[in-house]
Amino acid sequence: MKPVTLREIADQLNISITTVSKALKDYPDVSPKTKAQVRELASTLNYKPNTFAVNLRTNESKTIGLIIPVIVHHFFSNVIKGIIAQAEKKGYLVVILQSNESYELEKKQIDLLMNQRVDGIIISLANDTVDFKHLTDVISSGKPLVMFDKIAKIVNCSKVIIDDRKAAYEATKHLIDIGCKRIAHFRGSLLPQNSIDRFLGYRKALFDNGIAYDPSLVYICECDEKSFEEGQKNTRLLLEQHKDVDGIFINTDLVAIGAISEFKKAGVKIPEEIAIVGFSNWFVSSIISPSLSTIKQPGFKMGKEAFKQLYKEIQSIKKNEPIDFKQIVLKTKLIQRESTKI
Amino acid sequence: MKPVTLREIADQLNISITTVSKALKDYPDVSPKTKAQVRELASTLNYKPNTFAVNLRTNESKTIGLIIPVIVHHFFSNVIKGIIAQAEKKGYLVVILQSNESYELEKKQIDLLMNQRVDGIIISLANDTVDFKHLTDVISSGKPLVMFDKIAKIVNCSKVIIDDRKAAYEATKHLIDIGCKRIAHFRGSLLPQNSIDRFLGYRKALFDNGIAYDPSLVYICECDEKSFEEGQKNTRLLLEQHKDVDGIFINTDLVAIGAISEFKKAGVKIPEEIAIVGFSNWFVSSIISPSLSTIKQPGFKMGKEAFKQLYKEIQSIKKNEPIDFKQIVLKTKLIQRESTKI
DNA sequence: AATTTTAACGAAAACGTTTTCGATAATACC
DNA sequence: GGTATTATCGAAAACGTTTTCGTTAAAATT
Known part of the structure; x- marks a missing residue:
C-alpha cells in the first residue's frame, strides 16, 4: 500500500x-x-x-501557472489548449486560474501561484488591471512571467501578441475597399492595450483614406459574458443615432454576431446596407448567416509560443544566465465572408 | 532574494x-x-x-488533476470553470490535461497525475476508452476519483452525470408531440455510455408512442472537432436515403448545427419539413437561424458537484474513514426554439 | 512545604530525494 | 614495490516543514 x-x-x-x-x-x-x-x-x-521530495530538493515543481480572464471563450480555450500541449511535451503541468476580468482576483491568484511556487506564470490581463505591481513583483522575485494577448506594455517581460493595430487597420481598410464611406467602430473596454490598439488601427485607416474620424461613431462595449447582448444594444443605439453608417468594425466576433442578429431583426440587409467585420474568428462566425468576415487570431499558436518562451526563460534562470525578454508578434489574417461580400 | x-x-x-x-x-x-x-x-x-516542504511533510499537494477529452468545447469549458471555481473556494488548484479522446493519452496522463501526487482526479473519459485498469488502479491506490459526463458504469467510484436516457426520451417525445412521424437519430460514437443512453432513450420514446424503430434511421457520428462537418455529411446521406424523415434527434448541438446548414443549403425548411432537436445547449444554438431546440446540460454545476464530491472523499481519506461512492444525477431541461416550433 | 498541575518552550525525528565529498579497493603506471 | 590512477560505493548534509515528546519553571493544590 x-x-x-x-x-x-x-x-x-x-x-x-x-x-x-x-x-x-x-x-x-x-x-x-x-x-x-x-x-x-x-x-x-x-x-x-516522490515528487514532493524532488520538488523540495531541486526547488522546482515542473508546474506553471496560467491566469486568463475567462475560460469559456473560443479564443482563450484555444490558447489553453496550445499551452497545455506544449507544456506536456516538456514534462510540465499547467495550473489554470480564471481572473474573471477582475484585478483583485488576479492579484490573489498571482499570490496563490507564487505560494505554490510554480516555475513560471503565463497571463492575459484582466480588463480592469491598471496597477502592475503584482506582476513586476513576480519578475523581481526571479520567476519568469510571459504575457499574451492582453498585455501591459509598461511591464518589462516577454510578450506574445498580434499586431492589433495592423489587424484593425486591415479590417477597416477592407470595409473601405468594398465601398463603405461611413464606418462605425464597436470597441472594447477603455483600458486593455489591445482594444486601444484596435481603435487606433481603425482611426488610422480612416485617416489614411481620407475619411473624417467621427468620435460619435465609436461605441464602447465591455466584452464580458454579455458580449452578445452588448452587440445588440449598441446596434439599437446606432440605428437610432446614425442611419447613414454603412460599415462597422467590431472588436469581437461575439459582439458582431449580436449586432448581426439585431440588424436582421430591424430588417437591415447585410452586407448590402451595412457591412460588418469582426475580430478573432470564433467558430460560430463561419456558420451563422450571413457568415461573418473577421480577423483570424491564432490562439493555439499563441499558447504554444507563450509556453516556449516561458520554458526558455525557466532554463535560463536555472543556469543563472540573464534572460532576454522577447516580444513575439504572430500573424493575423483577414477572412472575408458574406458580411462583407459585395 | x-x-x-x-x-x-x-x-x-x-x-x-x-x-x-x-x-x-x-x-x-x-x-x-x-x-x-x-x-x-x-x-x-x-x-x-515553502509549499514543497509542506507537501512532503503532510503528504498532500492541495492540487487535483482534471482530464477531459477536449478543452475547446462549450460544455467542457463550462465544466472546467465550475471545477476551478469550487476548488479555489477550498484552496485547491487544478491541473488540467486533455486526452484528445485517446485512450493511450488518457493512460499516460493518469500516470502523470499520479506521479505528481495530486490529491484526487476528476475525469471525463475518452471515446475509445474500453479498458479501465488505469482508473481502478487510481482508486485502489487510495486516491479519490470522480467521473463526470462520460463515465464507465463498471468502475466503482463517484459519478456526476445527467440522466441521458431520460433527456433523450424527452427530446424525442417532443418531436413526436409536435407531430413528427418518422424520426431519425444522429448518435455519437458507439462506446461512450452517454451516447448509448441517448440512443436508448430515443428508441424507448419511439416504442412508447407506437412508432416502429428503424435502425437505418440511426446515423453514427464521431463527435470530435469535425462535428460540424459530420453533421453535414450525415444530413446529405439522410437526404439521399430517407426523404420521408420529418424529425431528427441529434446527439450534439454542433452536429445539429451542421445538419441545419446542410438542410438550408438543400432548401429543406426547418421546422416545417423537418424538425430538429440537439443536445447540450451550446451558446451558438440560441443565436443561429433557425435557433435550435436542445437539451440544457448544466456544465458549470456538473463541475462544481464533481469537485464537491471529490473534496468530500479527500477529507474522508485523510481521516481514514471509508468513502461512500455517490452517483449524482443533475437535472436537464428541454429548451424549445425555432427548430421545433410548429 | 511538598506535591501536582499547567504553561511555555525546544530537541529531534521524519518526510524522500539529490549531491558533495570521502573512503576503499582494484588497477595501472614507472 | 611503491605510487598514481580509476572504479565503485556510502555517509551525511541539505531542502523546510510538522509534530511528538520531553524538559523546565512557574503556578496551583494539598
Whole structure:
C-alpha cells in the first residue's frame, strides 16, 4: 500500500540509498551490474520518485501557472489548449486560474501561484488591471512571467501578441475597399492595450483614406459574458443615432454576431446596407448567416509560443544566465465572408 | 532574494523553529506574547511557507488533476470553470490535461497525475476508452476519483452525470408531440455510455408512442472537432436515403448545427419539413437561424458537484474513514426554439 | 512545604530525494 | 614495490516543514 521509496530498493539490494539514486539517474560512478539490478527491481516494484521530495530538493515543481480572464471563450480555450500541449511535451503541468476580468482576483491568484511556487506564470490581463505591481513583483522575485494577448506594455517581460493595430487597420481598410464611406467602430473596454490598439488601427485607416474620424461613431462595449447582448444594444443605439453608417468594425466576433442578429431583426440587409467585420474568428462566425468576415487570431499558436518562451526563460534562470525578454508578434489574417461580400 | 524560512524568523527572535511554526499555526502551547511577535515579524518579512516542504511533510499537494477529452468545447469549458471555481473556494488548484479522446493519452496522463501526487482526479473519459485498469488502479491506490459526463458504469467510484436516457426520451417525445412521424437519430460514437443512453432513450420514446424503430434511421457520428462537418455529411446521406424523415434527434448541438446548414443549403425548411432537436445547449444554438431546440446540460454545476464530491472523499481519506461512492444525477431541461416550433 | 498541575518552550525525528565529498579497493603506471 | 590512477560505493548534509515528546519553571493544590 505504501509507495515504494529509494530506501526499500536499497535495503532489498543491500546497497545504499545514494547508489540507488545514482543508478536510476545513470550516474557514471555506478557499475553497470548494480545499475541493472537497481533498474530491474525499481521497475518490478513500480518505483516512482516522490515528487514532493524532488520538488523540495531541486526547488522546482515542473508546474506553471496560467491566469486568463475567462475560460469559456473560443479564443482563450484555444490558447489553453496550445499551452497545455506544449507544456506536456516538456514534462510540465499547467495550473489554470480564471481572473474573471477582475484585478483583485488576479492579484490573489498571482499570490496563490507564487505560494505554490510554480516555475513560471503565463497571463492575459484582466480588463480592469491598471496597477502592475503584482506582476513586476513576480519578475523581481526571479520567476519568469510571459504575457499574451492582453498585455501591459509598461511591464518589462516577454510578450506574445498580434499586431492589433495592423489587424484593425486591415479590417477597416477592407470595409473601405468594398465601398463603405461611413464606418462605425464597436470597441472594447477603455483600458486593455489591445482594444486601444484596435481603435487606433481603425482611426488610422480612416485617416489614411481620407475619411473624417467621427468620435460619435465609436461605441464602447465591455466584452464580458454579455458580449452578445452588448452587440445588440449598441446596434439599437446606432440605428437610432446614425442611419447613414454603412460599415462597422467590431472588436469581437461575439459582439458582431449580436449586432448581426439585431440588424436582421430591424430588417437591415447585410452586407448590402451595412457591412460588418469582426475580430478573432470564433467558430460560430463561419456558420451563422450571413457568415461573418473577421480577423483570424491564432490562439493555439499563441499558447504554444507563450509556453516556449516561458520554458526558455525557466532554463535560463536555472543556469543563472540573464534572460532576454522577447516580444513575439504572430500573424493575423483577414477572412472575408458574406458580411462583407459585395 | 532568498525566500524567508522559519529558521530566519526563529533566529531573529532567538527562539526555536518549533515555536515559530507552532505560533503561526496557533498552537495552544505558545504564549500570546511570542505568538504576536512571531506573527508580526512573519508579516514584515513577508514569510510564505515553502509549499514543497509542506507537501512532503503532510503528504498532500492541495492540487487535483482534471482530464477531459477536449478543452475547446462549450460544455467542457463550462465544466472546467465550475471545477476551478469550487476548488479555489477550498484552496485547491487544478491541473488540467486533455486526452484528445485517446485512450493511450488518457493512460499516460493518469500516470502523470499520479506521479505528481495530486490529491484526487476528476475525469471525463475518452471515446475509445474500453479498458479501465488505469482508473481502478487510481482508486485502489487510495486516491479519490470522480467521473463526470462520460463515465464507465463498471468502475466503482463517484459519478456526476445527467440522466441521458431520460433527456433523450424527452427530446424525442417532443418531436413526436409536435407531430413528427418518422424520426431519425444522429448518435455519437458507439462506446461512450452517454451516447448509448441517448440512443436508448430515443428508441424507448419511439416504442412508447407506437412508432416502429428503424435502425437505418440511426446515423453514427464521431463527435470530435469535425462535428460540424459530420453533421453535414450525415444530413446529405439522410437526404439521399430517407426523404420521408420529418424529425431528427441529434446527439450534439454542433452536429445539429451542421445538419441545419446542410438542410438550408438543400432548401429543406426547418421546422416545417423537418424538425430538429440537439443536445447540450451550446451558446451558438440560441443565436443561429433557425435557433435550435436542445437539451440544457448544466456544465458549470456538473463541475462544481464533481469537485464537491471529490473534496468530500479527500477529507474522508485523510481521516481514514471509508468513502461512500455517490452517483449524482443533475437535472436537464428541454429548451424549445425555432427548430421545433410548429 | 511538598506535591501536582499547567504553561511555555525546544530537541529531534521524519518526510524522500539529490549531491558533495570521502573512503576503499582494484588497477595501472614507472 | 611503491605510487598514481580509476572504479565503485556510502555517509551525511541539505531542502523546510510538522509534530511528538520531553524538559523546565512557574503556578496551583494539598
